[in-house]
Amino acid sequence: MAQFWQYCSSRSSCSPCFVGEKSIRSSGRDLFGYVGIEAVLDQMRRKTMKAGFEFNIMVVGQSGLGKSTLVNTLFKSKVSRKSCTPNYEEKISKTVKLQSVSHVIEEKGVKMKLTVIDTPGFGDQINNENCWEPIVNYVNEQYERYLKEELYVNRKRRIPDTRVHCCVYFLPATGHWLRPIDVEFMKRLGKIVSIVPVIAKADTLTMEERQEFKQRIRHDLKANGIRVYPQTEYDEDPEDRILNDKIRENIPFAVVGTDKEHQVNGNKVLGRKTKWGIIEVENMAHCEFANLRDLLIRSHLQDLKDVTHNIHYETFRVRRLNESNLTVHGLALSCFPMENGTNRTNGTNGTSDRSDSESHL
Numbered sequence: 001m002a003q004f005w006q007y008c009s010s011r012s013s014c015s016p017c018f019v020g021e022k023s024i025r026s027s028g029r030d031l032f033g034y035v036g037i038e039a040v041l042d043q044m045r046r047k048t049m050k051a052g053f054e055f056n057i058m059v060v061g062q063s064g065l066g067k068s069t070l071v072n073t074l075f076k077s078k079v080s081r082k083s084c085t086p087n088y089e090e091k092i093s094k095t096v097k098l099q100s101v102s103h104v105i106e107e108k109g110v111k112m113k114l115t116v117i118d119t120p121g122f123g124d125q126i127n128n129e130n131c132w133e134p135i136v137n138y139v140n141e142q143y144e145r146y147l148k149e150e151l152y153v154n155r156k157r158r159i160p161d162t163r164v165h166c167c168v169y170f171l172p173a174t175g176h177w178l179r180p181i182d183v184e185f186m187k188r189l190g191k192i193v194s195i196v197p198v199i200a201k202a203d204t205l206t207m208e209e210r211q212e213f214k215q216r217i218r219h220d221l222k223a224n225g226i227r228v229y230p231q232t233e234y235d236e237d238p239e240d241r242i243l244n245d246k247i248r249e250n251i252p253f254a255v256v257g258t259d260k261e262h263q264v265n266g267n268k269v270l271g272r273k274t275k276w277g278i279i280e281v282e283n284m285a286h287c288e289f290a291n292l293r294d295l296l297i298r299s300h301l302q303d304l305k306d307v308t309h310n311i312h313y314e315t316f317r318v319r320r321l322n323e324s325n326l327t328v329h330g331l332a333l334s335c336f337p338m339e340n341g342t343n344r345t346n347g348t349n350g351t352s353d354r355s356d357s358e359s360h361l
C-alpha cells in the first residue's frame with residue numbers, strides 16, 4: 001500500500017508521521033475540503049493533446065490477404081505503404097522486405113503519429129523456412145534502439161518510439177485449421193509482441209463456417225501455446241477481466257476490408273459487393289471489423305502501448321542488460337552507447353540505419 005508523510009495538525013512544530021493511503025484520503029477531505037486533484041486529468045489531457053502520441057502497428061500475413069486494404073479501412077485513410085508508393089506492384093518485388101510508413105492523423109484536435117509496418121509477401125517463397133526471421137529481427141531491433149537511447153547519460157526528452165505496439169496477424173479464410181507456417185510464425189511473434197489474429201476476407205465464408213473456423217483456431221492457439229493479445233495474466237482488475245474475456249471469446253475477429261462505398265437504404269456505407277448482397281464492413285451483424293477497430297483504437301490502444309513497454313520491452317531490456325552485464329565482466333561493452341552515439345567497442349554509430357523506413361510526415 002502506498003504511504004505518505006503527513007504533518008500532524010495538532011502540534012505546531014512536529015516531525016512528519018507515516019500514515020496509510022486510506023487515512024490521508026479521508027482526513028484530507030474532512031479537514032481541508034476540495035483539493036482539485038481531478039484537475040490533473042485536464043492537465044494530462046492538455047499535455048497529451050499538445051504532444052500527440054505515437055502508435056506503431058504491424059501487419060503480417062501471406063501476400064494478397066487484404067492487409068493494406070484493412071489498415072486503410074481501419075484509419076479511414078490511405079495509410080498503407082502500398083497506397084503511398086506509386087507503381088507499387090512494379091517497384092516492390094514479392095520478397096520478405098519490411099517497410100514502414102508514418103503519417104500524422106488528426107481527429108478533433110488529437111494528433112496521432114501512426115506508423116504502419118507492412119510485411120509483403122511472406123509465405124510466398126518456395127522455401128518458407130525461417131521466413132519469420134526478418135519480422136522477429138525487426139521487432140527486436142526496435143527494442144534495441146529504444147534501449148540504446150535510454151542508456152545515454154544525456155537522454156532525449158522524448159525517446160522516439162519505433163517499437164511495434166501491435167501486430168495484426170492475417171489468417172487465410174481456409175475454414176480448416178491453423179497452417180503449420182502460421183503456428184510457427186505466431187509462436188515466435190507472440191513471445192515478443194502483442195499479436196491480434198484476424199480471419200482475412202471473412203466475406204468468403206458463411207456465418208456458420210466462420211464460427212466453426214474461429215473455434216478451431218482458438219483450439220489450435222491453445223494447443224500450441226500461442227500467446228495472443230489480450231493475455232489473461234495482464235488483466236489489471238476484475239473489470240478488465242470481464243471486458244477482456246469477451247474479447248478473448250471472440251478472437252480471432254473475422255474481418256472484411258474495403259475502400260469502396262455503397263448505397264444501402266439511402267445511406268453511404270463502406271462495403272463489399274458479394275453474390276449474397278453487400279457486406280457492410282462496419283455492421284456488426286455482417287462481420288467483426290468493428291470489434292477489431294474498437295479493440296485497436298477505441299478501447300485498448302493505450303493498453304497495447306503499456307503492454308509493449310512494461311512487458312515485451314521490459315523482458316527484452318532485462319535479457320539484454322543481463323547479457324551485457326556478463327560481457328562487462330568479460331570486458332566487452334558493446335551494448336552501452338557512448339554519448340556521441342558511438343559504440344564503445346567498434347566505434348560505429350549506436351543506432352542502426354533505417355534506410356528502409358520512409359517518412360511521410
Ligand SMILES: Nc1nc2c(ncn2[C@@H]2O[C@H](COP(=O)(O)OP(=O)(O)OP(=O)(O)O)[C@@H](O)[C@H]2O)c(=O)[nH]1
Binds near residue numbers: 061063065119256272
Ligand atoms: N473478398 C475480399 N477481398 C478483399 C478484402 N480485402 C482486400 N481484398 C482484395 O484483395 C486484394 C489484395 O488486397 P491487399 O490489401 O492489396 O492485400 P495485401 O495483403 O496488402 O497484399 P500484399 O501487399 O501483396 O501482401 C485486393 O484486390 C483487395 O481488393 C476482403 O476483406 N474481402
